[in-house]
Amino acid sequence: xxxxxxxxxxxxxxxxxxxxxxxxxxxxxxxxxxxxxxxxxxxxxxxxxxxxxxxxxxxxxxxxxxxxxxxxxxxxxxxxxxxxxxxxxxxxxxxxxxxxxxxxxxxxxxxxxxxxxxxxxxxxxxxxxxxxxxxxxxxxxxxxxxxxxxxxxxxxxxxxxxxxxxxxxxxxxxxxxxxxxxxxxxxxxxxxxxxxxxxxxxxxxxxxxxxxxxxxxxxxxxxxxxxx
Ligand code: HMH
Numbered sequence: 001x002x003x004x005x006x007x008x009x010x011x012x013x014x015x016x017x018x019x020x021x022x023x024x025x026x027x028x029x030x031x032x033x034x035x036x037x038x039x040x041x042x043x044x045x046x047x048x049x050x051x052x053x054x055x056x057x058x059x060x061x062x063x064x065x066x067x068x069x070x071x072x073x074x075x076x077x078x079x080x081x082x083x084x085x086x087x088x089x090x091x092x093x094x095x096x097x098x099x100x101x102x103x104x105x106x107x108x109x110x111x112x113x114x115x116x117x118x119x120x121x122x123x124x125x126x127x128x129x130x131x132x133x134x135x136x137x138x139x140x141x142x143x144x145x146x147x148x149x150x151x152x153x154x155x156x157x158x159x160x161x162x163x164x165x166x167x168x169x170x171x172x173x174x175x176x177x178x179x180x181x182x183x184x185x186x187x188x189x190x191x192x193x194x195x196x197x198x199x200x201x202x203x204x205x206x207x208x209x210x211x212x213x214x215x216x217x218x219x220x221x222x223x224x225x226x227x228x
Pocket of ligand 1: 057147217220
C-alpha cells in the first residue's frame with residue numbers, strides 16, 4: 001500500500017492505521033456482499049435489505065455529521081474544515097432523496113422498515129458522538145473512516161473488469177465516483193492534521209474509534225447479506 005506522507009516526513013496517522021488494521025479494513029471493504037456485486041452473483045433481496053437499512057442509517061448519519069460540524073466550529077484551528085463538513089451535509093440531503101427514489105424503483109416501502117440489530121448498534125454508536133466530551137479530532141476521524149469504507153468498497157464495483165449488474169451501477173457510482181474519493185481524501189487530510197497535533201490519549205481514542213467503525217461496517221454488510 002502506498003504510504004501517505006505528512007508534512008513533517010513521518011507517516012501520517014491514518015496511513016499507519018490502515019496498515020496496522022489492514023485485515024479488518026479488508027474485511028470491511030472487500031466483504032462478500034461487495035464482491036458479490038462485483039462478480040454479479042449478489043442476491044437482489046440482500047441488496048434491497050441493504051438499501052432499506054442504509055436509508056435508516058443515513059437519516060441517523062445527518063445528526064452525526066451535524067455534531068461533527070458543531071465540534072469543528074468550536075474547536076477547529078482551520079476555517080476550511082467547516083466548509084468541507086458542510087459540503088458533506090449538503091450531499092446527504094441529495095442522498096436521502098436518492099434513497100427514496102431508488103427504494104420506489106425496487107418496490108421497497110421505507111416507511112414499513114424497522115432497523116435490524118446491527119443497524120441499531122451502529123446508530124447508537126453514531127449517537128454517542130453527541131456527547132460534548134468527545135473531541136473534534138476523534139469525531140472527524142470517525143467521519144473519515146465511515147465515508148472511506150463505502151468509497152473503497154463501491155469503487156471496486158465500478159472498475160472496468162467488474163461484472164456489476166446494470167441495476168446496481170448507479171448505487172456503486174454514488175460512493176465509488178472520483179468526486180467522492182476526493183471528498184474522502186479531504187476528510188483524511190483534516191483528520192491527519194488534527195491527529196498530528198493531538199495529545200496521545202486523543203490519538204489512542206481516535207484509533208479505537210477507527211477500529212470500531214470497521215467492526216460496525218463489517219456487521220452491517222453481514223446483516224445485509226444474511227436472512228431473508
Ligand atoms: C453503513 N456506512 C454505512 N452507510 C453509509 N451510507 C456510509 C457508510 C457512507 O455514507
